[in-house]
Amino acid sequence: MVVLFLLAGCSTVKPGGSKQGASATTTTTSSAGSIQFIDNISVKPSGRQDNTGSSVSPVTRGTGSRPAGATSDAAIENYPALQFKFAILENASVEELDNPKLLSFMDYWYGAPYHYGGMTRDGIDCSGFAFLLMSSVYGLASLPRTAKEQYELSRHIRRDDLQEGDLVFFHTLGRRRAVTHVGVYLRNDKFIHASVSGVMISDLSDGYYEKHYVGAGRVLDLGAAVGASR
Numbered sequence: 001m002v003v004l005f006l007l008a009g010c011s012t013v014k015p016g017g018s019k020q021g022a023s024a025t026t027t028t029t030s031s032a033g034s035i036q037f038i039d040n041i042s043v044k045p046s047g048r049q050d051n052t053g054s055s056v057s058p059v060t061r062g063t064g065s066r067p068a069g070a071t072s073d074a075a076i077e078n079y080p081a082l083q084f085k086f087a088i089l090e091n092a093s094v095e096e097l098d099n100p101k102l103l104s105f106m107d108y109w110y111g112a113p114y115h116y117g118g119m120t121r122d123g124i125d126c127s128g129f130a131f132l133l134m135s136s137v138y139g140l141a142s143l144p145r146t147a148k149e150q151y152e153l154s155r156h157i158r159r160d161d162l163q164e165g166d167l168v169f170f171h172t173l174g175r176r177r178a179v180t181h182v183g184v185y186l187r188n189d190k191f192i193h194a195s196v197s198g199v200m201i202s203d204l205s206d207g208y209y210e211k212h213y214v215g216a217g218r219v220l221d222l223g224a225a226v227g228a229s230r
Contacts, residue, residue: 010116010126010147010181010194082107089201090190099164101137106192109133112199129194130167130182138165140220147182154217159204162216168204170212179214 082103083094090097097103108121109132115123119132127147134140144150151169162168162185170181183193189204202209 010114010128079103086201090186091188096187099137102133102164105133105137106201109199110201112194114194114196114198124194124199126182126194129192129199130184133184133192134165134219138220143219148179150182150219151179151214151217154219157216157218159213159216163218165218165220167217167219169214169217170209171214172212177214181212185216 079100080094082100083097086092086103086106087094087097109124109129112121113123114125116125117128118124119128124132127145127150130147130150131143131145134143144153147169150167154167157166164186166185168183168185168191169179170183171177172180181193183191183202185191186201190201191204192199192201195202204210204213
């Protein structure tokens with residue numbers, strides 16, 4: 001069984017999510033019809049201004065099947081609302097979140113359950129999620145399927161050199177530092193990944209991830225890839 005986990009590149013024995021867990025970011029609808037993102041922070045259907053002066057509009061989710069990238073005209077129209085939502089999760093200013101494809105992708109996949117070997121919204125594992133994100137958002141279709149292979153392919157970089165779209169790797173099985181888990185870095189020590197609690201944003205400085213951190217890798221030229229993705 002351990003061999004299977006290592007091949008998949010995603011351990012299923014990690015503890016529950018960090019402080020940025022799914023329970024803190026569940027989207028619910030109040031009786032007044034406003035969309036509740038986190039605690040008492042809401043986005044009114046009529047739209048409003050957040051404290052940065054950016055216009056905030058409601059986030060909508062389409063019905064039926066959607067492609068892996070989940071980027072649509074409707075999603076782009078709701079770009080300001082996604083900026084607001086994920087700025088909170090990433091501890092960033094609204095203006096920093098300037099990649100609509102990435103925001104749309106994260107919004108579609110956020111909360112998707114973990115499933116070993118999965119590649120759909122009904123269940124996905126960590127390396128599968130990284131593969132789909134890098135392919136859909138940055139156009140990198142050549143990323144290997146397992147976390148170990150992704151680590152071996154990447155150009156290893158220092159933690160303080162991390163940029164949006166870099167990969168972060170962890171060991172989550174036994175005492176060896178073999179790579180068994182991967183996430184995609186965002187900013188401010190935050191990364192998005194498919195954990196056993198589902199697709200979520202976690203913090204590298206969280207005790208568990210700090211302890212099990214192996215390293216970081218870059219698999220694309222961010223300047224060229226981000227420019228091409230917008």
